[in-house]
Amino acid sequence: MEQGSSGLRRLFREVAKFGAVGGAGVLVNLGVFNLVRQATDLQVVRASVIATVVAIVFNYVGFRYFTYRDRDKSRRTREMSLFLLFSVIGLVIENGVLYTATYGFGWDSSLQSNIFKFLGIGIATLFRFWSYRSWVFRALPVREEPVAGGGSTVAGERPRQRVP
Secondary structure (H helix, E strand, O other): OHHHHHHHHHHHHHHHHHHHHHHHHHHHHHHHHHHHHHHOOOOHHHHHHHHHHHHHHHHHHHHHHHHOOOOOOOOHHHHHHHHHHHHHHHHHHHHHHHHHHHHHOOOOOHHHHHHHHHHHHHHHHHHHHHHHHHHHOOOOOOOEEEOOOOOEEEOOOOOOOOOO
């Protein structure tokens, strides 16, 4: 039971850190989106793609150096390639929702664009969380340390008591 609750605590901390970086990334994404829409004549989805790319760069730095700083860093090229692949898929999901609302239903007021941009970010975030933790920022293998009495334990955990 103790190992299960420890794993649940680690998952909760990971989700909280992912949410903190992701929340800041959402603010960057929406801020850049609205800035580009107000300062240029770009179409809504193009402005959104620019904002998403800026947020992807912001999020990579946050995930690598905050959320997943304890994860394997030995294959950085592979990590960045997979991050970009899954980020592009998330970009398509996020902007697909906005594209459908804007060009499929004609919902293109500033408020509607922000609502559907936010909805797209939410849906894409579920995909990104799963893909980043499963494929991009891989956990380091668990080290076993010798314990007095001939057994072994996972690093950082208390050894189990033997029952006679």
